[in-house]
Amino acid sequence: MERSRREFLKIAGASAAVGLGARPMIEAVAAATGHQATPQARVARHPDALKATRWAMVVDTRKIESAEQIEKMVEACHKEHNVPMLENERHRIKWIWETHFHNAFPSQATDHVSEHLEHIGLPVMCNHCENPPCVRACPTKATFKRASDGIVMMDFHRCIGCRFCMAACPYGSRSFNFRDPRPFIAEINKAYPTRMKGVVEKCNFCVERLAVGKLPACVEVSDGILTFGDLDDPESEVSQLLKENYAIRRKTNLGTGPSVYYIV
Amino acid sequence: MNDKGKIVTGLVIFAAVVTFPFWYNLGKAAPPPEVVLTEKAKAAGECVLPKEEIRTEHMKLLDVWRDTQVRDGQTVYINAKGKAYTMSLSNTCLDCHSNYKDFCDRCHAYASTDPYCWDCHIDNPKEGE
Amino acid sequence: MLELALKGTKKYWGLLVVLGGIAGVAFLTYLYQLQFGLGITGLSRDVSWGFYIAQFTFLVGVAAGGVMVVLPYYLHDYKAFGRITIMGEFLAVASLVMCLLFIMVDLGQPMRMLNVLFYPTPNSMLFYDMIVLNGYLFLNIVVGWNVLEAERNGTHYQPWLKPLIYLSIPWAISIHTVTAYLYCGLPGRGFWLTAILAPRFLASAFAAGPALLILLCLIVRRFTQFDPGREQIQSLAKIVTYAIIANVFFFLCEVFVAGYSQIPEHTDHLKYLFFGLHGKGVLVPWMWTSMGLMLGSIILLVVPATRRHEGVLAVSCAMVFIGAWIDKGLGLISGGFVPNPLHEVNEYMPTAPEVMITLGVWAVGFIVLTILYKIAVSVKEENAGVLRTRVVKG
Incomplete structure (x- = not known):
């Protein structure tokens, strides 16, 4: 897992991994299209995804x-x-x-x-x-x-x-x-x-x-x-x-x- | 040492065999491959990553997609421009590039790599093509 | 010392050519398996491990059995075994080579084998098995080779070897313990789910390993100038005797627990192996043969007259080896998978290609063994020759 995170950041050219993947998609899109100084790629869940803990x-x-x-x-x-x-x-x-x-x-x-x-x-x-x-x-x-x-x-x-x-x-x-x-x-x-x-x-x-x-x-x-x-x-x-x-x-x-x- | 002759002959044969691929292929450089874009790919105009990047880094991107999708349950990739894609080789990459023989294979053959993605991921997800 | 392996008699080269031929045919069969998949074997979704893993398990035992000559010599200073420790160590090397090959041919995706290292998983017993098997292989090569070289040069072996030698003794126990843990920690497989599995494995190992060693000693004496020694062979025979008795005793303990408690999860497997279940029982004659061989060998080994007679001893050792091989190499694995978790009886028998590949791995093992023994015996012969000339000159 550690390795893929690193690879990911390398590809995305991102400088920080904070909140990577944890943000809901809408927020992520807003951040990317909005006023971010260094745009970076990120991953998210599908907005319709069904959620459960068990x-x-x-x-x-x-x-x-x-x-x-x-x-x-x-x-x-x-x-x-x-x-x-x-x-x-x-x-x-x-x-x-x-x-x-x-x-x-x-x-x-x-x-x-x-x-x-x-x-x-x-x-x-x-x-x-x-x-x-x-x-x-x-x-x-x-x-x-x-x-x-x-x-x-x-x-x-x-x-x-x-x-x-x-x-x-x-x-x-x-x-x-x-x-x-x-x-x-x-x-x-x-x-x-x-x-x-x-x-x-x-x-x-x-x-x-x-x-x-x-x-x-x-x-x-x-x-x-x-x-x-x-x-x-x-x-x-x-x-x-x-x-x-x-x-x-x-x-x-x-x-x-x-x-x-x-x-x- | 009276084995000098034998040793030298042996070395010459060894050197000849080892360098065989080089002089055999001398002057026969293969032309760089040309990939064919499908209509759908042309219409899209851009890939997940900028052209140069996707060309050199696609395998790494796929590696990350695979782990994130399979192991973390995240399915959407949002690139630096803010465009969202489903992280799926079958349903995203191969949806546009539904001509893997004229697209993927061209470069792979040139670079002499033999990825086995298509053993599992259906090579052409588009109906009726 | 490697050069000693290059100067041999016609018989030596003939043996290597024959073994190489078998290995070659097996390799082609393996290429077929690689191309088609494990479907060429008799395995199924119910009996998902078979002949390969069974051979692996048995051979881990043979490898561990080598410690039975190392331990008395180094820990108890039993001098007589000094002559043959190298044979025990080199037998372990050859067995481990076979073990690793059997694991490899059993993998569905052998090209991804290194994933075990890329994604180390300490909760998996296979992870530890990989460590102990490779470690034991390394220890035996280093110790065996260096001690033999020292012997050839007429010097004492290097002092740094001593800790490795001591380490190799508990390590031998560990390889078979961890191999037993592969099975006995699995819920829902009543046949294996028993704390006595590791001790039972060790007992059968300390019987089958030294039994093979006795046979090898007799062969070496017959075909070379080196005599491993009568006392050595007799001491090994006593070890085999106690170990095979312990093995049968442990097995009977299993039979008692299953039979008296009458818990179906435990009795069903034994019933299948010895009497057949739901009308199916391909292994029944094999299992009774195995029992017969082991019990018969116990009688021959316990009675001093038959144990001391080397011809009879050779027969008893063959009986021990074959009996333990059937018990572990056929019964143990199949027995654990039949009946399956849904209580259906789907049997397993190896197919011809599977047997061919198995033979090939054994052939590779015996190539390694032949070469290593050739080196060891040549060193022994050289030293004996040196002594003889000294005596003549003196």
Whole structure:
């Protein structure tokens, strides 16, 4: 980080880094166009960007009726992020997928699960843990937890493909590009990059959409099954939902603190 | 030492091999590349940074954009003139310069560099081109 | 001393050519992997580490095992081992070269390997693994080489080597401890999540490393003028005996904890390895073979008559080595990944290209080992020759 700051200043020809990036965009533009002696480049957030200190998702399993509903979420996500569809089962890449309650919650599975849960599938994805073991394991900080909003992200540029994070993740939420994914993307979304072979990828809570004021792609097509919001804001929809309903999280005994909740 | 002959021959061969690229290419200087600007780039008239700067510093700028965008969650770059751009190789740079073969590659080939940006960033984001 | 590696018999050069050939074919296979990606291996999104990382883990053990000749000689002044410490050190060098190569061939983006240095991350165990492995490689090259050179010149080694020698002893323990920490600190992998993993790794290391060393001593005696010595081999055999017993004991402790507590997260992996799970169990025959080999070797090693017989000892050592290799090189990694975190059983078996690349790395390791041993043995032979002429003249 230190290095890029320096580089940035060099390029921008700026003399001071005070407030760099911290100012809201409007103020920044005003300063640049207004009465500044030495104009300098700066970065800012998009004015519409959604803000939170801890993003979380609530899955209301009571609203799940059919596999098609989850199918829709998977499709929206994978299309948005250029996730390939590989023929080889072993190499498949999954950001969000459908699985059974027994698989999502192996230690909570009993012989007498409610009839509803027994018959539906659940959407599973990266849990964006509060205390993510994958981030602890990564030797290059290619996967990291964003301090500002708690999203666990991947920097594909930096990943060396050691797959330590895959061993560390207790949810099987990470996939590896065992080969060049491009030929297996049916319809390329040209606004989002693809990946190259040899790097790990996973759900990113749609950071690229949050940054321009949109909700995650899966949430938009979820028929109200998925709710997304800030857990630190007691007024947010997710906080309200969790206040009124009993929800469980996957493998809480491991101390990872998942940000995806399931109302059962 | 009676190995003098061998040593000298060896040295001559070594020197010849090492300098081979120089005399092989002697007098065959490649012409400086000419890049093609798309209509959109021409219409825009100016780039994120002044022409000379972007030409020599674009890789550094992209490096900073990458880290700021991916790691800090800032998505907008405001240049010294106060103009705002989305920090995105795919959606900003390659939107104007949608002809990477006639634009990016020309100089890269000349400078004998082989960046792999396009392995992931779609080379031509414009529909129907 | 390097010139000693250039004067050898036909057999010596023949061995190097054969190993070089294997390494060459493997290198071409690796180029294919580099171009296609790790998809040419049997790895999957569920079993994301396989043969390469397993070999790496096993070989860290072999490298650490070298300390079993260094420690008695330098700390307990056990003179007999002075003859063969160099063999332990050079075995460690060759093993570490293989370890580093196995990590390299396992990376998805090996060109970015230096990111580990550009963005040092002290919370990652791989960061420490990089430090201890490279450090141990450095220590063994410096100590081994200088002590051997001093021996050749008939002088005492330089005093500044002493602290490095002492440092190398705890360092040997550290390389395998940190390698165990790669696994045993991961939540949600019940098979590895055990405090006894590092001790277990060390026990199997101190069995497999010296077992290989005994075999190498026997080979050296057979093909060169240098005899590592009967006493030395017998002392190593006792070390192997205790270590393999400790290894099996630690394993049985694991079996007890998993089996008696009956916590599914822990039992499932053992069930998969030894009986198969959900009808899948490619590793079952391998695991029982491994157990059979290790238990059989214990009997052969404990009974004095069979331990003292060098022919039988060679067989027991091979059994220890192969048994530990299956246990660590096949079972440990696969066993930890199956069943996966969603309790699905997706098995792993290495593919042909993967095995080829693995063989290639072993070949490179044995090239290094052959050359280093050639140098060491030549020095020993020279010194013996000098002594002989002195005796004749006197």
